[in-house]
Amino acid sequence: MTTPSVQRSGPASSRTTAPAGAAVPAPSGPDPRLTSAVMADYRGCFGCGEEAAGGLRLRRTGVDDGAVTAEFDVRAELQGAPGLAHGGVLATAMDEVLGTAAWLLGKRYVTGRLETDYLAPVPVGSTVHLRAWCTGVDGRKAYLEGEGRVGGPDGPVAVRAAALFVEVPEEHFTRERVKHGHSTKERAN
Numbered sequence: 693m694t695t696p697s698v699q700r701s702g703p704a705s706s707r708t709t710a711p712a713g714a715a716v717p718a719p720s721g722p723d724p725r726l727t728s729a730v731m732a733d734y735r736g737c738f739g740c741g742e743e744a745a746g747g748l749r750l751r752r753t754g755v756d757d758g759a760v761t762a763e764f765d766v767r768a769e770l771q772g773a774p775g776l777a778h779g780g781v782l783a784t785a786m787d788e789v790l791g792t793a794a795w796l797l798g799k800r801y802v803t804g805r806l807e808t809d810y811l812a813p814v815p816v817g818s819t820v821h822l823r824a825w826c827t828g829v830d831g832r833k834a835y836l837e838g839e840g841r842v843g844g845p846d847g848p849v850a851v852r853a854a855a856l857f858v859e860v861p862e863e864h865f866t867r868e869r870v871k872h873g874h875s876t877k878e879r880a881n
């Protein structure tokens with residue numbers, strides 16, 4: 693295990709701050725999505741799916757200095773206030789890149805809590821450069837922080853986030869479908 697050197701201060705509250713002494717694994721574990729039949733229809737993900745009409749189409753670009761990197765383009769349909777990216781879109785992008793960083797720890801996680809700070813407006817037409825890193829794992833709980841920059845990977849920080857992700861078994865993604873009568877087949881029609 694290595695400690696990512698990227699440790700910038702974020703909006704973390706006590707609920708998204710790892711307890712002292714928590715292990716800080718690097719994002720190098722196997723990607724469980726690649727081995728899971730349940731994830732076969734993941735292309736429909738609103739955050740990163742190629743098949744999600746109107747989605748963010750976030751592109752994962754790698755791992756750099758302990759942080760997962762990604763980017764997405766603020767297309768016109770992602771506008772909120774006139775000329776600017778919708779705040780919910782930016783929160784979604786942070787959720788996606790933080791979630792990716794969590795999953796690359798080698799386990800399946802869902803977002804339990806997401807906190808976001810908006811520091812600068814993000815114009816429609818810009819590309820948002822995202823980074824996310826783990827600040828600690830405590831049992832089933834993984835703590836993540838991240839940021840989104842505009843004007844290039846080293847541009848000003850426009851959005852910051854901190855989150856708590858909770859590890860879940862694979863059944864987490866099937867039992868809710870069963871409970872609510874939802875199936876992949878129905879969704880395809």
Ligand SMILES: CCCCCCCC(=O)SCCNC(=O)CCNC(=O)[C@H](O)C(C)(C)COP(=O)(O)OP(=O)(O)OC[C@H]1O[C@@H](n2cnc3c(N)ncnc32)[C@H](O)[C@@H]1OP(=O)(O)O
Nearest residue numbers: 707787788791792795801802803804805832833856858860
């Ligand atoms: C590559 C993939 C990228 C994916 C990116 C996108 C990620 C997502 O958007 S996931 C979808 C959104 N999230 C969800 O749908 C999750 C819905 N919530 C749930 O399913 C459940 O509430 C769940 C799994 C988070 C926790 O439930 P459960 O498994 O019963 O665990 P539970 O015992 O309540 O909590 C576990 C621990 O987490 C803590 N915890 C859970 N939620 C929170 C919260 N909101 N705030 C603080 N702590 C929390 C609990 O206090 C507990 O701590 P401790 O072990 O110290 O007592």
